[in-house]
Amino acid sequence: MLFQEYLKKEIFEIVIKLLEKMNLESDFLEKHFFNVEISQKQNFGDLSSNVALVFSKFFKISPEKLAELISIELRKDKYVLKVEVIKPGFINIFFSNLFWQNQLSQFIKLDGSYNYNLKTKSICIEFVSANPTGLMHIGHARGAVLGDAMSSVLQEVGHNITKEYYINDAGEQIKKLNKTILFHVENLLEDSENPLPDDLYPGEYLKNIAKKIFNKFALKKSSELKEKEEKILEIILSDIKKDLVDLNINHDNFVSEKSISSSDNIKKLKNKLLELKLAYYGFQEKPKNISSEDWEQKEQLLFCSKKFGDDSDRALMKPSGEVTYFMSDLLYHTDKIKRKFEILINIWGVDHFGYVKRLKSALSQLIKHDYIFDIKLTSLVNLIKKGEKLKMSKRKGDYITMREVIKEVGVDALRFMMISRNADKTIDFDFDSLKIKNKDNPVFYVQYAYARCMSILEIPKKEIKEIEKGEYKLDYLILHEEKMLIKYICNFYNVIKNSAEYFEPHRITNYLYDLSKTFHNYWGLGNIDNKNKIITDNNDLTKSRLILVKVVSMTLNKGLSLLKISSPKSM
RNA sequence: GCGCCCGUAGCUCAACUGGAUAGAGCAUUUGAUUUCGGCUCAAAAGGUUAAGGGUUCGAAUCCUUUCGGGCGCACCA
Numbered sequence: 101m102l103f104q105e106y107l108k109k110e111i112f113e114i115v116i117k118l119l120e121k122m123n124l125e126s127d128f129l130e131k132h133f134f135n136v137e138i139s140q141k142q143n144f145g146d147l148s149s150n151v152a153l154v155f156s157k158f159f160k161i162s163p164e165k166l167a168e169l170i171s172i173e174l175r176k177d178k179y180v181l182k183v184e185v186i187k188p189g190f191i192n193i194f195f196s197n198l199f200w201q202n203q204l205s206q207f208i209k210l211d212g213s214y215n216y217n218l219k220t221k222s223i224c225i226e227f228v229s230a231n232p233t234g235l236m237h238i239g240h241a242r243g244a245v246l247g248d249a250m251s252s253v254l255q256e257v258g259h260n261i262t263k264e265y266y267i268n269d270a271g272e273q274i275k276k277l278n279k280t281i282l283f284h285v286e287n288l289l290e291d292s293e294n295p296l297p298d299d300l301y302p303g304e305y306l307k308n309i310a311k312k313i314f315n316k317f318a319l320k321k322s323s324e325l326k327e328k329e330e331k332i333l334e335i336i337l338s339d340i341k342k343d344l345v346d347l348n349i350n351h352d353n354f355v356s357e358k359s360i361s362s363s364d365n366i367k368k369l370k371n372k373l374l375e376l377k378l379a380y381y382g383f384q385e386k387p388k389n390i391s392s393e394d395w396e397q398k399e400q401l402l403f404c405s406k407k408f409g410d411d412s413d414r415a416l417m418k419p420s421g422e423v424t425y426f427m428s429d430l431l432y433h434t435d436k437i438k439r440k441f442e443i444l445i446n447i448w449g450v451d452h453f454g455y456v457k458r459l460k461s462a463l464s465q466l467i468k469h470d471y472i473f474d475i476k477l478t479s480l481v482n483l484i485k486k487g488e489k490l491k492m493s494k495r496k497g498d499y500i501t502m503r504e505v506i507k508e509v510g511v512d513a514l515r516f517m518m519i520s521r522n523a524d525k526t527i528d529f530d531f532d533s534l535k536i537k538n539k540d541n542p543v544f545y546v547q548y549a550y551a552r553c554m555s556i557l558e559i560p561k562k563e564i565k566e567i568e569k570g571e572y573k574l575d576y577l578i579l580h581e582e583k584m585l586i587k588y589i590c591n592f593y594n595v596i597k598n599s600a601e602y603f604e605p606h607r608i609t610n611y612l613y614d615l616s617k618t619f620h621n622y623w624g625l626g627n628i629d630n631k632n633k634i635i636t637d638n639n640d641l642t643k644s645r646l647i648l649v650k651v652v653s654m655t656l657n658k659g660l661s662l663l664k665i666s667s668p669k670s671m
Numbered sequence: 672g673c674g675c676c677c678g679u680a681g682c683u684c685a686a687c688u689g690g691a692u693a694g695a696g697c698a699u700u701u702g703a704u705u706u707c708g709g710c711u712c713a714a715a716a717g718g719u720u721a722a723g724g725g726u727u728c729g730a731a732u733c734c735u736u737u738c739g740g741g742c743g744c745a746c747c748a
């Protein structure tokens with residue numbers, strides 16, 4: 101058992117024993133949780149716990165008194181050197197070197213397969229779902245990388261993951277797209293340069309697609325284009341898919357809006373909503389930010405979202421009778437539930453925020469059994485070059501595409517950056533700092549730690565052979581830095597578990613950075629004093645240290661590959 | 672106008688979801704090393720966590736007011 105579980109279990113047993121002794125109820129144990137963590141400071145010992153602070157009120161004694169009672173029991177542990185109770189009631193525990201050496205050998209025995217003890221759930225994670233009306237930009241990249249990293253992490257802890265991309269291939273946008281292409285094709289047919297009308301999509305990209313279609317199919321009349329509309333979507337989608345593959349992202353399903361929102365499905369859902377009195381034909385309130393002159397009231401099918409805390413009731417069908425995006429999204433999500441997913445996770449850009457409430461409330465009214473539906477919103481990404489924020493406008497069709505960004509900084513840097521920030525924080529994506537090839541660049545720093553491990557492991561052929569045969573001991577690992585490395589390594593699974601639980605992959609990048617830092621420091625000891633080099637003239641000592649290096653490299657590699665960032669052996 | 676998110680060192684970010692003296696990396700200063708003012712290493716300095724009030728053993732974290740920034744609020748996605 102690695103230290104977190106080991107100590108938690110031990111403390112838990114002690115607490116129960118004390119409760120029995122004092123004739124107290126133990127039902128609070130299920131609702132309140134205590135920590136076991138790596139001590140922040142050296143004089144706080146190896147591990148610290150806040151048990152006494154969390155539980156003292158249930159014992160009706162002071163935290164310090166409870167801490168003292170617990171520590172009396174802890175001191176009986178054969179690995180424990182010293183237990184201290186500090187001020188408000190923290191328990192600081194000092195372990196013997198043997199404990200940490202054992203921890204390392206247990207970690208090695210796990211050989212990368214850790215039992216997270218979680219109930220396997222089937223999870224559908226929907227991300228990217230960029231509208232197929234142009235190339236992906238940096239904002240899409242954020243959602244894409246985050247969704248993909250989360251998928252890996254959730255899969256790692258044992259869940260069944262399905263990664264989906266919802267293709268918005270129906271509705272106004274596609275009509276507008278086709279109109280735009282048609283316009284360009286007309287221009288080509290007439291060999292003219294008519295200016296693009298305001299209501300169409302701007303940008304060279306679509307112009308090029310028009311050329312492709314025009315050439316490939318040798319169009320002679322614009323009416324022929326109508327038959328090629330599917331082709332347009334296909335080309336754009338294949339560009340998006342190519343970008344995703346370049347980002348190391350593979351979705352399991354691409355679900356088409358068109359196929360989901362068949363007239364039959366729409367009718368069924370509509371009737372159900374009417375039947376449940378969740379929808380009605382009526383007039384929408386005028387939105388607060390719209391002036392009266394611009395506001396035209398029309399009757400349409402509305403969802404009673406106001407009942408569920410929304411500001412106004414939302415349109416399910418347009419006055420024309422076509423479905424709104426809300427309606428087709430509702431169809432899509434009920435479809436997900438029908439496919440027996442227990443957890444739905446969506447990664448959306450923060451600009452879709454307004455849709456969260458209505459979709460969640462509508463779904464909760466339609467589906468009566470248990471499921472979890474979480475929508476993670478990603479904040480904006482600012483592109484920064486030479487200290488200046490780059491101005492972009494998707495509306496004007498002038499924006500930097502994701503492939504341009506990849507070309508400039510590489511996939512690894514892009515992925516690392518996107519993962520390393522909490523989703524609700526705006527990212528300043530600084531090209532210059534991501535291109536630097538030294539320790540100021542966190543990706544480089546982590547990858548370099550791995551490369552450094554590998555280059556060390558290349559040298560001592562004889563020792564490595566003996567290690568492979570299992571001829572080694574870990575007794576020599578007694579330096580403070582070595583203990584720190586072991587602590588970090590054994591904390592790996594805990595980091596993964598928390599990362600999965602809170603949907604926060606940035607914990608992993610932070611962890612990898614810290615582990616790398618500790619390792620670089622350890623390596624640096626050898627520069628100050630030769631006897632602290634990893635490869636020494638003492639065969640057993642060298643082997644102990646090589647094992648540690650090996651495990652560091654494996655952990656870095658595992659963390660990086662979970663995030664689909666490469667682990668180069670040399671750089 | 673209303674709603675949500677954010678505000679942490681000069682800059683970019685952490686803080687194990689309520690825990691200890693709020694931590695890193697740049698940048699700064701000092702020292703060591705280098706036949707390099709540039710590389711590397713070490714140390715120091717840097718904070719009323721935007722501001723006020725509240726909740727409790729304990730708050731960057733929860734509640735509340737104010738200020739600043741972002742996003743959203745018919746249809747479109």
